[in-house]
Amino acid sequence: MKKVQMKPDVNNSLLGFGCMRFPTKNDKIDREKTFEMLRYAYEHGINHFDSAYGYHNGESEIVLGEFLKTLDRSTFTVSTKLPIWLVKEEQDLERYLTEQMQKLQVDYLDFYLLHALNKERWEIALKNNIFDFFKRIKEKGLVKYVGFSFHDDQETFMKIAKSYDWDMCLLQINYLDFEEQQGKEGYQYMEDQGIPVWVMEPLKGGRLTTLADDIYDVMKEVNPEDSQAKWGFRWVHTLPGVKLILSGMSTLEQVEENCKIFNEIKPLNESELQVVERVKEMIKARVKVKCTACNYCLPCTNGVNIPRNFRIYNNAYMYNNLQEGKHAYKFHLKEEEKAYNCIECGECLEKCPQHLPIPDLLKEVQDILGI
Numbered sequence: 230m231k232k233v234q235m236k237p238d239v240n241n242s243l244l245g246f247g248c249m250r251f252p253t254k255n256d257k258i259d260r261e262k263t264f265e266m267l268r269y270a271y272e273h274g275i276n277h278f279d280s281a282y283g284y285h286n287g288e289s290e291i292v293l294g295e296f297l298k299t300l301d302r303s304t305f306t307v308s309t310k311l312p313i314w315l316v317k318e319e320q321d322l323e324r325y326l327t328e329q330m331q332k333l334q335v336d337y338l339d340f341y342l343l344h345a346l347n348k349e350r351w352e353i354a355l356k357n358n359i360f361d362f363f364k365r366i367k368e369k370g371l372v373k374y375v376g377f378s379f380h381d382d383q384e385t386f387m388k389i390a391k392s393y394d395w396d397m398c399l400l401q402i403n404y405l406d407f408e409e410q411q412g413k414e415g416y417q418y419m420e421d422q423g424i425p426v427w428v429m430e431p432l433k434g435g436r437l438t439t440l441a442d443d444i445y446d447v448m449k450e451v452n453p454e455d456s457q458a459k460w461g462f463r464w465v466h467t468l469p470g471v472k473l474i475l476s477g478m479s480t481l482e483q484v485e486e487n488c489k490i491f492n493e494i495k496p497l498n499e500s501e502l503q504v505v506e507r508v509k510e511m512i513k514a515r516v517k518v519k520c521t522a523c524n525y526c527l528p529c530t531n532g533v534n535i536p537r538n539f540r541i542y543n544n545a546y547m548y549n550n551l552q553e554g555k556h557a558y559k560f561h562l563k564e565e566e567k568a569y570n571c572i573e574c575g576e577c578l579e580k581c582p583q584h585l586p587i588p589d590l591l592k593e594v595q596d597i598l599g600i
Contacts, residue, residue, distance in 0.1 A: 230274025231491050235397070235425050235472040236374065239339065241306055243466070244491040245277035246270050247429065247477035248293050249284040258285055258292045266484050267296045271305070273488040279475050281310035281344055282329060290332035298334045307333060310344035310378060319357045326366060341372040342399060347381035351389055360393060378429065379410065386415045390422075399427040402471070403437060404464040404505050405512060406430070420470030427473040432461045436548035444511045444549075451504050459490045460497075464505055467496040515546045518590050519583055526577040526587060534566035535577060535587060542594045551597070558598035568594040 231243040252262040267278075278297065280289045290309060297307060309329050316322060330338060343354055366372040374396035379386055390398070398419055400410070407413055419426050432438055438457045448460055455463075465474055478484050497505065520539040529535055541561065545554025558567065568591040577587045 230488065231494050232274075233472045238373075239306055241277045241473060242275045242491070243472075243474055243494065244275055244487055245279050245427070245473045245475045246275050247475040248278060248280040248289045250477035250479040251285060251289065251292065252479055253285075258288050260292060260295075262481070263292055264296055266478065266481050267293075269481060270478075270484050270488065271300065273484075274492075275488065276305045277308070277473060278305065279308045280333070282312040282315075282325065283344075287332075290329055294332050294334040302335065306339035307335060308340035308342060309333065309338065310342040313343050313346070313350045313354050316353055316357055319362070322357060322359070322362045323366075326371065330371070337370055338372045340374045340376060340397065341366070342375070343377040345380050346377045346385075346389060347379075348385045351385065363393075376427075381410065383410070383412045383415055386410070387418065390415065390418055390424075395424055397425040397427055397472070399429055399475070401430045402426075402428045402465060402468070403431050403433045403461060405433060405437065405509055416468065416470065420468075424470075425472035426468070426470045427475060428465050428471050429475050431465045431474050431476065432458055433548075436544070436550070436553075437461045439548055439550050440508070440512070441515070441549040444508055447507055447511065448504060451501060456486070456490075458486065459494075460505070460508075462487075462490055463494060463497050463501075466494055467502065512547050515549075516543045517546050517593075518543055518585065520585065521583060523582060525580045525582060529571075530574060530576060531570050531572050532565040533568060533570050533591065534562060535591070537562060537566065538568045538591060538594050542598060545598065555598050555600075558594070567599070568592070569599060 232240055233243050235241050246267065252259040278293055280293050282290065284290070285292075293307075297305065311322070311325055315325070326341065330336070343350070343359070346354070363375045367375070376395050376397040376399065377389065378399035379389070380401070400416060402416065416426060438461070440457055445457060448455065448457065452460075462474060465471055476483075476487055478487060518539040520536055520543070522536040522540065524536055526535045538558075541554055541557045544557070545551050571588050571591040573588040575588065581587060
């Protein structure tokens, strides 16, 4: 297993186990299957485990703690995340940390992150004197290192990144999304500052493992034996500032494949990087609706979330997964936001800078995804 010296006292596996997609049975974590996966991962060199307060409705930390209790504490590192949006007063910071440590059955955390920061949540953190909290928990030996995970725009990211001497940060990075959220510039800032970058969604939630055959064929021309997952992981490993790649594994087979990949992982070379650029172009060419999500069409007088409908529709074709598209349409949109609510009033037609035939396209979305 590839190892990385992230900190003077932290020699971690490059692959970390993200504990948000454990197998379930009757809406609860399937402990037998989960422990089998965690045990295999640990025995094959994975020594970092990452959870969060809300994963699996609060059960992830509990189950992970039951497993970690069986291990020598000096042989692994663990991280979890503070649900900053639930903090109502400063005392809540200590309360959540105490609860999470009890669930994980550890007397200290290696890493404690502010979870999914955006502009509003950062304001909550500042209002509750987050820097004083960091100082206290480090001095008490409850937490070794602090950081944050992030989901917002580049301006907000830079504001947060420059506000504190962070020990690490967790960013959504994959070869298709590198321009989004904090962007290349945000990543590059952290690398230039020598702040370790952790990566989530390296395979875009599995979407980069279900590419259409004609796209995958381009990859296989260069590396016939390499899986789509391996291409995705190797691209992330090409970034020198990345010190940990989290994968939310949900089956033993995924754990086995990922361990095999990370035993021999190497960054992509220049010709392979050019292949990835071609793959990106091919994926984006599968877009059905040339919507830029400018939101000028909103609000729709009938409540339809026009850009969101188009994004779900586009993703279904870009990642060659209509079933996922139908699932997202059914469960990730409120009923009033769905395409079938369009009454063809035409108001959006005048507002769209791309001059898209929006009512016709919404009917197409409903016809394909609404069945």
